[in-house]
Amino acid sequence: MANATNYSSSSGTLSPTEDNNPTFLFTSTTPMKNCITAFDTNRDGCLNYQEFTMLCQALFRNERDEPYHIDPKSLKEMFDTFDVNEDGLIGEKEFESCWEKWVRKIVRPIAALVVVDVQNDFISGSLSISNCSAKQMVKRECNPFQVVEPINRLLDSVEFKSVYYTLDWHPENHISFLDNINQRKLHFSSKIPNPDDAKLYDTVTFEGPPVMEQTLWPRHCVQNSWGAKMHANLKIIEGSRFIYKGTNPNVDSYSAFWDNLKLSETGLINELESTGVTDCYVCGLAYNVCVGATALHALELGYRTVLINDASRGISLEDIQATKEKLSANHGVVIHSDQVKDIVQGRDRRPELGLKLALEIRKQVKR
Known part of the structure; x- marks a missing residue:
C-alpha cells in the first residue's frame, strides 16, 4: 500500500486576525519553531494554558477549516500531558515531545482499514444478519449486503496505509456451534x-x-466452505492482508486482535506495528459483535479508532447503541463513510482523537 499523502495547506505560517488572535496553518512540513513562535504571545519561550488553548483551536478543525468546540476538561488533560514537570508551562523540551508525538501525528496520521467478516454466512448464509427479529431492527438497518457498497467506495477513494480483511475461520468442532x-x-x-x-x-x-x-450460534464460517468466503462483490485490494480468527476449536474469537479469552493473538497487532499505523478504521459485520470487539481492542491498544457507521450492520439496535456509547466513552469516534477521507488526509482533525493520542502519550511518560 502507498504511504499516506503529504498534505499541505499553504505556507504553514502565522496569520494574525483582526482581533490579534493568531490562526496557524498546520502542515506536515511546518517547522516546529514556527509553531511555538506563533502561539507564544508573551514571548517567554513557553506555552501557558491560554496559549496552548489557542494552539488547539487552530489544530482541531473540520474539513471546512472551522474550529471544533473543545470542552475544558479535555483541554486540561491534553495540556497536562505535555506539562510534564507540572509548572503550568509547556517549555521548549516539552514542546518538542508535543510536536513530534502529538501534533505531527494529528496533522499526518497513518491509517489502516480493518474490514471485519464480510463473509457469505453473515450476509445470506446460516448466520445472516437479515434473519434478525423485526422487533429488534428497522428493516433498512438489517440488510448486511448494504455494507459492501460503502466499503468498496472507501477502498476506491481513500488511500489507506494498509487494508486488512478479517475472516471467521472455524474448524468443524468449534465450541460456538x-x-x-x-x-x-x-x-x-x-x-x-x-x-x-x-x-x-x-x-x-x-x-x-x-x-x-x-x-451458541448456528454452524457458520467453517474453514474452506462457501459460507466462510468473502462476499463476491467485495473488493479485495492488491497488497491487502487477511486475518483469520476463531481457528482454535476451544475458544471463540470476536475481535480481529485476540480470541475472547486473550489466550492468543491473530497477528494483526504485529502487522499494524510494522507499518507505523496511528489510526484504525473499523467496519463490517456484525456491528455489536465482531466489529465492536475489534474497535474496542484497537482503543485498548492505543490506536486512534474510528468506527464507520454506514459500512457496518448489526443485530440489535439496543446493542448497536451500547457499542457506540462504549466507543465514545473510550475516546473512539463513530462517523459516516463520507467523512473518512478528510480525517485520513488530516484535513478534518477531531479533538476526540487528539485527546485519545494525548492520553496514550501520558501512559508512556508514566512508565
Whole structure:
C-alpha cells in the first residue's frame, strides 16, 4: 500500500486576525519553531494554558477549516500531558515531545482499514444478519449486503496505509456451534445445566479449562466452505492482508486482535506495528459483535479508532447503541463513510482523537 499523502495547506505560517488572535496553518512540513513562535504571545519561550488553548483551536478543525468546540476538561488533560514537570508551562523540551508525538501525528496520521467478516454466512448464509427479529431492527438497518457498497467506495477513494480483511475461520468442532454442545462438559454454574435444553443464541458456561461463557450460534464460517468466503462483490485490494480468527476449536474469537479469552493473538497487532499505523478504521459485520470487539481492542491498544457507521450492520439496535456509547466513552469516534477521507488526509482533525493520542502519550511518560 502507498504511504499516506503529504498534505499541505499553504505556507504553514502565522496569520494574525483582526482581533490579534493568531490562526496557524498546520502542515506536515511546518517547522516546529514556527509553531511555538506563533502561539507564544508573551514571548517567554513557553506555552501557558491560554496559549496552548489557542494552539488547539487552530489544530482541531473540520474539513471546512472551522474550529471544533473543545470542552475544558479535555483541554486540561491534553495540556497536562505535555506539562510534564507540572509548572503550568509547556517549555521548549516539552514542546518538542508535543510536536513530534502529538501534533505531527494529528496533522499526518497513518491509517489502516480493518474490514471485519464480510463473509457469505453473515450476509445470506446460516448466520445472516437479515434473519434478525423485526422487533429488534428497522428493516433498512438489517440488510448486511448494504455494507459492501460503502466499503468498496472507501477502498476506491481513500488511500489507506494498509487494508486488512478479517475472516471467521472455524474448524468443524468449534465450541460456538450449537450442534457441538455435547462435545464439551458444561460447568455447574451454567444457567442452562442440561445441554439438551440449549437453543440457538443461548449463553452457556463450559467447564474448560478455563471456565468460559459461550453464546451458541448456528454452524457458520467453517474453514474452506462457501459460507466462510468473502462476499463476491467485495473488493479485495492488491497488497491487502487477511486475518483469520476463531481457528482454535476451544475458544471463540470476536475481535480481529485476540480470541475472547486473550489466550492468543491473530497477528494483526504485529502487522499494524510494522507499518507505523496511528489510526484504525473499523467496519463490517456484525456491528455489536465482531466489529465492536475489534474497535474496542484497537482503543485498548492505543490506536486512534474510528468506527464507520454506514459500512457496518448489526443485530440489535439496543446493542448497536451500547457499542457506540462504549466507543465514545473510550475516546473512539463513530462517523459516516463520507467523512473518512478528510480525517485520513488530516484535513478534518477531531479533538476526540487528539485527546485519545494525548492520553496514550501520558501512559508512556508514566512508565
